[in-house]
Amino acid sequence: MPFRLTILGCNSAVPANGRHPTAQILQVRKSLFLIDCGEGTQLRMSDFNIHGRERIGQIFISHLHGDHIFGLPGLLTSYSLNNRTNDLTIFSPPGLEEMINAVLKASGAHLSYAVNFVVVDTEKSTQIFEDKQVTVTTIPLKHGMPVTGYLFREKKQPDNIIAEKIAEYDIPFQKIKAIKAGENFVTAEGKTITHEELTEPAPEPRSYAFCTDTSYKPDIVPLIKNVDLLYHETTFTTEEGVHAEKYGHSTAAQAAEIAKAANVGKLICGHYSARYGDLSPIEKEAKSIFPNSKAADEGDVFEVEFRRTKC
Numbered sequence: 580m581p582f583r584l585t586i587l588g589c590n591s592a593v594p595a596n597g598r599h600p601t602a603q604i605l606q607v608r609k610s611l612f613l614i615d616c617g618e619g620t621q622l623r624m625s626d627f628n629i630h631g632r633e634r635i636g637q638i639f640i641s642h643l644h645g646d647h648i649f650g651l652p653g654l655l656t657s658y659s660l661n662n663r664t665n666d667l668t669i670f671s672p673p674g675l676e677e678m679i680n681a682v683l684k685a686s687g688a689h690l691s692y693a694v695n696f697v698v699v700d701t702e703k704s705t706q707i708f709e710d711k712q713v714t715v716t717t718i719p720l721k722h723g724m725p726v727t728g729y730l731f732r733e734k735k736q737p738d739n740i741i742a743e744k745i746a747e748y749d750i751p752f753q754k755i756k757a758i759k760a761g762e763n764f765v766t767a768e769g770k771t772i773t774h775e776e777l778t779e780p781a782p783e784p785r786s787y788a789f790c791t792d793t794s795y796k797p798d799i800v801p802l803i804k805n806v807d808l809l810y811h812e813t814t815f816t817t818e819e820g821v822h823a824e825k826y827g828h829s830t831a832a833q834a835a836e837i838a839k840a841a842n843v844g845k846l847i848c849g850h851y852s853a854r855y856g857d858l859s860p861i862e863k864e865a866k867s868i869f870p871n872s873k874a875a876d877e878g879d880v881f882e883v884e885f886r887r888t889k890c
């Protein structure tokens with residue numbers, strides 16, 4: 580079952596060098612989530628074959644700068660033109676509902692489905708969403724306006740039953756769910772077979788932290804400790820660090836320091852200034868501190884594989 584991140588847009592404020600503002604798709608098992616929705620998001624979904632976009636039930640917005648939300652009015656109205664009926668929930672810092680409603684009103688648009696706007700607290704880390712497969716928790720960031728990152732953490736799945744044991748003990752299909760949940764099994768001869776003998780632990784849950792836009796903020800490290808994937812903005816290299824400081828962004832080195840301190844599996848760089856046509860200086864700087872870094876480009880897909888628990 581996939582845990583798959585697709586980069587739709589990875590530039591900062593200005594579309595440039597063939598790159599677009601921020602947008603990502605995260606697939607966790609059967610659920611599709613959209614994270615930020617910069618200009619061009621719909622076209623990038625088509626370019627990169629994101630199927631079933633009408634299945635997206637939740638959108639997570641980091642903050643209200645245009646490079647993270649200007650794709651939303653178009654996406655919302657396209658859904659309506661395609662006769663969407665299922666509800667959509669949009670999580671964001673305050674002000675988005677007013678902005679979207681003003682745009683829809685001015686353009687005479689009416690939506691065919693309900694949009695639920697959920698305002699998130701950008702000051703403290705809070706779980707804001709869960710379904711059967713995943714929880715989503717906010718990560719307070721710092722950027723001169725209310726902004727939040729999001730931590731997606733897969734839920735622990737029940738233990739897996741060992742296929743050979745089903746045949747060995749002639750276990751009926753209807754008993755399997757209970758055994759996976761922790762029950763023992765009693766054979767027709769009255770012998771008890773323990774849950775531990777019949778099952779193996781489910782793989783470790785997978786996780787993804789999305790952190791943009793933000794100044795260097797090391798106090799997020801405990802919140803993202805040991806995540807499999809970290810996307811952290813790297814708008815500039817250290818050479819241009821003065822701009823990072825001034826505009827509330829991070830350098831590649833700072834993102835890599837966060838990745839290293841948090842012991843993440845992989846660092847994905849993004850949200851590049853338009854001045855970088857070639858991304859190799861950003862990747863090189865990040866790798867010098869945290870070797871498993873990648874300067875993401877649009878269309879890049881990052882799969883998180885299961886890690887088996889150690890017995």
Ligand SMILES: [Zn+2]
Binds near residue numbers: 591592601646647792
């Ligand atoms: Zn931005």
Ligand SMILES: [Zn+2]
Binds near residue numbers: 642644722792
């Ligand atoms: Zn911003």
